[in-house]
Amino acid sequence: MYxxxxxxxxxxxxxxxxxxxxxxxxxxxxxxxxxPSLITTTDMVENxxxxxxxxxxxxxxxxxxxxxxxxxxxxxxxxxxxxxxxAEGWEVSAGGETYRSLALIIxxxxxxxxxxxxxxxxxxxxxxxxxxxxxxxxYRDSRVVVVGGGDTAxxxxxxxxxxxxxxxxxxxxxxxxxxxxxxxxxxxxxxxxFEWNAVVEKITGDTAVKGIVLQDVNDPDRKKTLEVEGxxxxxxxxxxxxxxxxxxxxxxxxxxxxxxxxxxxxPGVFACGDCTKKLLRQVVTACGDGATAAFAAEQYISDxxxxxxxxxxxx
Amino acid sequence: xxxxxxxxxxxxxxxxxxxxxxAAIAKYPFLVVDCWAEWCGPCKMLGPIIESxxxxxxxxxxxxxxxxxxxxxxxSKYGIRSIPNLLVFKNGQKVGDIVxxxxxxxxxxxxxxxx
Numbered sequence: 001m002y003x004x005x006x007x008x009x010x011x012x013x014x015x016x017x018x019x020x021x022x023x024x025x026x027x028x029x030x031x032x033x034x035x036p037s038l039i040t041t042t043d044m045v046e047n048x049x050x051x052x053x054x055x056x057x058x059x060x061x062x063x064x065x066x067x068x069x070x071x072x073x074x075x076x077x078x079x080x081x082x083x084x085x086x087a088e089g090w091e092v093s094a095g096g097e098t099y100r101s102l103a104l105i106i107x108x109x110x111x112x113x114x115x116x117x118x119x120x121x122x123x124x125x126x127x128x129x130x131x132x133x134x135x136x137x138x139y140r141d142s143r144v145v146v147v148g149g150g151d152t153a154x155x156x157x158x159x160x161x162x163x164x165x166x167x168x169x170x171x172x173x174x175x176x177x178x179x180x181x182x183x184x185x186x187x188x189x190x191x192x193x194f195e196w197n198a199v200v201e202k203i204t205g206d207t208a209v210k211g212i213v214l215q216d217v218n219d220p221d222r223k224k225t226l227e228v229e230g231x232x233x234x235x236x237x238x239x240x241x242x243x244x245x246x247x248x249x250x251x252x253x254x255x256x257x258x259x260x261x262x263x264x265x266x267p268g269v270f271a272c273g274d275c276t277k278k279l280l281r282q283v284v285t286a287c288g289d290g291a292t293a294a295f296a297a298e299q300y301i302s303d304x305x306x307x308x309x310x311x312x313x314x315x
Numbered sequence: 316x317x318x319x320x321x322x323x324x325x326x327x328x329x330x331x332x333x334x335x336x337x338a339a340i341a342k343y344p345f346l347v348v349d350c351w352a353e354w355c356g357p358c359k360m361l362g363p364i365i366e367s368x369x370x371x372x373x374x375x376x377x378x379x380x381x382x383x384x385x386x387x388x389x390x391s392k393y394g395i396r397s398i399p400n401l402l403v404f405k406n407g408q409k410v411g412d413i414v415x416x417x418x419x420x421x422x423x424x425x426x427x428x429x430x
Contacts, residue, residue, distance in 0.1 A: 033360070033418045040356040058356050079418055095418070125397035125414030134355045135397045138383075138390065208394055230396070 002028045002101040004297045010037030011283045012273025013107030014064035015290030021071035033077040041131045043159045048283045103297040106271040110237035119203030127209025128231045132156035141165045144230035153234035154178040154186050161191040170195045239275045251277050262293035328369045328378040333388040343377040346404040352384045357416035358399040364419045403429045
């Protein structure tokens with residue numbers, strides 16, 4: 001029986017792991033065996049304090065993991081199928097194993113939303129991609145599109161200019177949602193151009209992407225065909241919370257509702273990071289949430305056991 | 316050199332490159348080539364799974380790894396646009412590919428689909 005089980009191994013989960021392990025809680029992290037944290041696919045994190053030159057998402061997670069392991073965090077790589085309430089606490093089934101704990105910390109993050117248009121599924125891996133850092137180098141001297149207008153879309157478009165001859169950003173509005181500095185860089189970039197007020201109607205190609213058909217959002221009869229070899233989709237996120245339906249309170253989209261202490265509607269279940277309903281989903285906010293969740297879980301367990309793990313308010 | 320490298324019934328994943336992949340395809344009746352790169356996070360998650368399957372399926376399926384960064388000819392020949400990408404060869408012919416990282420049991424299921 002663990003004190004706490006952390007599900008998810010991104011910035012929120014690993015920070016919770018650092019805090020919980022350092023407070024001598026018996027802690028297990030269940031990291032997905034095949035769905036790494038989205039931050040690991042991010043080419044450059046420039047707004048996490050302490051790294052003035054920026055750091056790749058992959059390296060950052062590697063450092064977080066080392067730090068958590070230093071304090072004794074136990075990590076298994078399994079995919080969670082169910083979470084069940086028991087008389088004593090919680091039971092987690094993952095990859096054929098069952099783990100038990102008094103408290104749970106959910107830090108499962110999000111995955112990229114799909115466009116759900118004809119051609120997308122059939123051509124995934126054949127020109128349709130959700131990971132510019134993985135697939136960008138296969139598009140040397142090619143013409144590609146990036147669908148979306150947020151930070152991720154613009155950041156990935158800038159990354160793709162290293163390889164592609166032309167990067168076209170397709171956005172459903174007439175201006176970007178991305179942060180000002182990224183907007184400026186994209187607008188100034190000679191390889192980047194924009195298709196505003198446009199959505200992808202379908203992706204064409206037989207064994208590889210040949211092109212896309214765009215639809216004007218203001219005039220659905222107006223179509224435009226572009227010949228492209230790559231379609232990179234960054235239109236939004238879906239929380240990885242389907243296994244929690246009926247266990248904790250979720251909003252309409254599936255984000256977990258938490259209070260200021262990261263408590264969910266289920267006693268002993270805490271949540272942190274991108275999978276929660278919140279305003280800003282960033283590494284730095286995920287870390288803050290993770291620390292709070294670990295502290296709240298520790299208080300909850302101390303109350304259950306009638307013991308204390310010692311002072312938290314010291315460095 | 317090729318004879319030494321391509322042993323009968325290997326129990327670990329072999330390493331192939333642009334020059335010798337065809338020899339491997341010709342030698343092994345059921346070959347799965349894991350195309351990966353250093354820059355690709357999901358590839359690093361799939362690596363240990365490929366090693367594990369190479370041991371478990373010894374004598375049945377041969378696994379090999381190909382670094383796409385240093386072997387551009389193979390990437391372009393098979394139209395690789397996304398990694399990790401597993402190329403599946405049977406009796407010298409490409410019969411399919413499996414794109415993306417997935418857990419061992421799911422991957423086994425996909426590979427068994429080519430049997």
